[in-house]
Amino acid sequence: MIPMLMRLKVSRKPDRHGLLLPVFLVWILLFALMVVLLPFVLVAALFTWASGQGKWLLMTYPLLISVLFHLSGLHVEIEHEEQNILIAFL
């Protein structure tokens, strides 16, 4: 499942809850951009097919989508004496 929200916390106090960012808006923009770029990618893949790069160019789309869909559950938390940083995809 693609993450819909991202929890971001950059604070000096560990008990602060941080922000819940609606990353699904970013995904919508990203997918729109991918659709717009698709014809150019297909043309580029066609021209570079002989060199073997075209195949990888086409693979970019499913691989990128695969990474985005599996971001859910990623949790990075760093606590420093002065600063706490938390990035979590929900």
Added chain:
Amino acid sequence: MSEERKKILDMLQQGKITVEEAEKLLAALASPEEAKIEAQRSACRYLRVVVEPGPQSEDRDRVNIRVPMKLIRAGLKWAAFVPKHAQSSINQALHEKGIEMDFTRITQEDIEELVTQLNDLTVEVEGKEKVRIYCE
């Protein structure tokens, strides 16, 4: 239902074997595909990296990272994008470090095997900081 399964269930019904024995026999009969699915079910879902300050550590920094295994699998597929000339550079760098490995010969199956083996991984280092890497 296969003949063997039917026999086991008949033996269970007749009281010749116990429920536990029947379960073991049925598990032994499971096809490789079923065994693989079962292994995937029991596989870990996240790779955890935890760094905590040790007893003698002066700084109180802590790191807690949880990476979904599916994300690791998806990310490793990007390794195919490493250009050929960069792969030979990687080989050279590995050789200089004493690691004899041919990066160009690593296949998708090798990567999959590597990720599967991470299920059993547990690394614990206790020094100034306590570092733990494990699957959960």
